[in-house]
Amino acid sequence: MNQSLTPLFTALKHKNETVSCHVPGHKNGRVFFEEAAPCYKDILRLDATEIEGLDDLHDPEGVIREAEELLSSLYDSSSSFFLTGGSTAGNLALLLAAGPGEKIIVQRNSHQSVFHGLELADQNPVFLAPETDSLSGLALGISSGQLEQALSSHPETKAVFLTNPTYEGYTLPLKEHAAVCRAYDTLLVVDEAHGAHFLPGSSPWFPKSALSAGADAVVQSAHKTLPAMTMGAWLHLGERMEKTEVKRRLSMIQSSSPSYPIMGSLDTARAYAAEKNDWKETAEVISLHRKMLETKVRLLPESIGPYRLDPLKVNLYTEEEGRPEKWQEQMKSQGMFPELISPVHLLAVLSLDKEEISETMEKLVSVFSRETCTEKVHEPVPGKGLTSLVYTYREMFTKKTREVLWEESEGLTAAETVIPYPPGIPLLLRGERIHSMHLKERNRLRKKGVRIKGNREKLKVFDPGEDKKS
Numbered sequence: 001m002n003q004s005l006t007p008l009f010t011a012l013k014h015k016n017e018t019v020s021c022h023v024p025g026h027k028n029g030r031v032f033f034e035e036a037a038p039c040y041k042d043i044l045r046l047d048a049t050e051i052e053g054l055d056d057l058h059d060p061e062g063v064i065r066e067a068e069e070l071l072s073s074l075y076d077s078s079s080s081f082f083l084t085g086g087s088t089a090g091n092l093a094l095l096l097a098a099g100p101g102e103k104i105i106v107q108r109n110s111h112q113s114v115f116h117g118l119e120l121a122d123q124n125p126v127f128l129a130p131e132t133d134s135l136s137g138l139a140l141g142i143s144s145g146q147l148e149q150a151l152s153s154h155p156e157t158k159a160v161f162l163t164n165p166t167y168e169g170y171t172l173p174l175k176e177h178a179a180v181c182r183a184y185d186t187l188l189v190v191d192e193a194h195g196a197h198f199l200p201g202s203s204p205w206f207p208k209s210a211l212s213a214g215a216d217a218v219v220q221s222a223h224k225t226l227p228a229m230t231m232g233a234w235l236h237l238g239e240r241m242e243k244t245e246v247k248r249r250l251s252m253i254q255s256s257s258p259s260y261p262i263m264g265s266l267d268t269a270r271a272y273a274a275e276k277n278d279w280k281e282t283a284e285v286i287s288l289h290r291k292m293l294e295t296k297v298r299l300l301p302e303s304i305g306p307y308r309l310d311p312l313k314v315n316l317y318t319e320e321e322g323r324p325e326k327w328q329e330q331m332k333s334q335g336m337f338p339e340l341i342s343p344v345h346l347l348a349v350l351s352l353d354k355e356e357i358s359e360t361m362e363k364l365v366s367v368f369s370r371e372t373c374t375e376k377v378h379e380p381v382p383g384k385g386l387t388s389l390v391y392t393y394r395e396m397f398t399k400k401t402r403e404v405l406w407e408e409s410e411g412l413t414a415a416e417t418v419i420p421y422p423p424g425i426p427l428l429l430r431g432e433r434i435h436s437m438h439l440k441e442r443n444r445l446r447k448k449g450v451r452i453k454g455n456r457e458k459l460k461v462f463d464p465g466e467d468k469k470s
């Protein structure tokens with residue numbers, strides 16, 4: 001297929017309309033808040049609706065269908081779909097499509113959209129704790145051995161839901177996981193929100209895509225690492241995945257008025273990825289600049305055990321309290337903002353453009369002062385725990401909750417999720433039994449000064465006997 005074509009974007013660009021007699025109300029940008037109009041002008045010309053020639057996302061037969069076919073061909077999927085609600089929409093639709101009450105094995109440090117999807121679909125999840133980095137404590141991923149053990153304890157599992165890569169950029173050797181899932185006749189679904197640039201052409205300079213490793217369904221946020229507009233994402237299905245129910249669920253989750261500027265930018269982001277022929281050089285430019293940056297500050301390594309780092313993620317690592325805040329201030333003084341900081345690291349995300357990467361990395365090198373750092377070895381620490389929920393989501397909906405002091409919560413069931421960062425792995429999930437080890441771990445993390453989302457003196461728990469009055 002001719003991947004330089006952009007059927008949807010081209011149709012939008014050449015739309016020829018003198019007077020708009022339909023929504024949206026800005027009428028191709030002619031009616032708009034005066035001060036903002038010059039800023040929005042160009043984009044509003046693309047902000048169309050399903051008029052003739054522009055197709056319909058929910059039932060594509062024209063330019064959207066052609067654009068999705070090009071996407072599918074590039075990523076070698078059996079079918080691919082545009083998402084205008086981010087990977088969030090894809091994760092929700094995939095979980096809903098798996099059906100209610102099904103057992104799903106889920107990586108414990110999944111994105112919140114996965115937890116929301118499990119609840120919306122009223123599923124029966126089993127949570128698997130990921131391995132962590134021995135020094136930073138940050139989450140890495142699920143090993144194939146862990147997955148095998150989990151599936152042998154729960155062979156009736158309908159699907160396994162993994163995340164690849166992590167926010168920090170560590171990827172899994174997913175071929176092994178796909179083989180384990182096939183042996184148990186279970187579907188492998190991968191939230192690859194941060195890996196839209198993993199495609200057949202970018203390998204081996206960038207990590208292999210989940211789809212090519214054998215995953216059955218993969219969600220990617222094109223807007224995170226490709227040049228697409230925010231909320232632009234896509235969903236790929238492999239051969240083993242039945243597409244009708246996924247499509248039906250997507251129609252429920254996504255707006256009936258999907259954004260054409262976003263969809264058009266998905267079409268052009270796909271063409272950008274397809275036309276890019278300097279993946280090797282891009283990875284080399286990053287590697288060169290990483291070495292320069294490493295003369296100033298310490299970075300999380302390019303691999304930790306079997307977990308390989310995506311070159312687009314640059315993580316400064318420290319054991320010094322308050323250092324990430326100082327780095328952030330140094331960056332801000334030069335008009336730069338990191339993707340995130342934690343007590344142990346600062347994450348910077350790069351683009352795929354060599355010149356832009358060089359400029360960014362050179363600026364980063366100049367911003368930081370030289371620090372003394374001793375080399376230490378990072379190793380994966382095995383993830384502990386395979387947990388299920390005490391109540392079904394349906395039962396939780398009807399249960400009364402109350403607040404108790406943390407010290408008095410042992411043996412009760414959490415009614416809220418508590419997430420320390422790092423490692424970004426929930427300490428407690430809503431619906432889990434509270435054990436003494438949770439209390440000990442909370443105390444340990446608090447002493448270390450780790451930020452805990454939902455960290456108060458009291459914890460919300462379910463009242464064991466009592467249901468809400470309807």
Ligand SMILES: Cc1ncc(COP(=O)(O)O)c(C=O)c1O
Pocket residue numbers: 085086087088089110111113163167191193194221231233
């Ligand atoms: C791992 C992961 N999955 C899914 C999402 C949701 O993606 P989106 O913002 O495209 O909805 C995110 C967002 O940060 C994420 O980090």
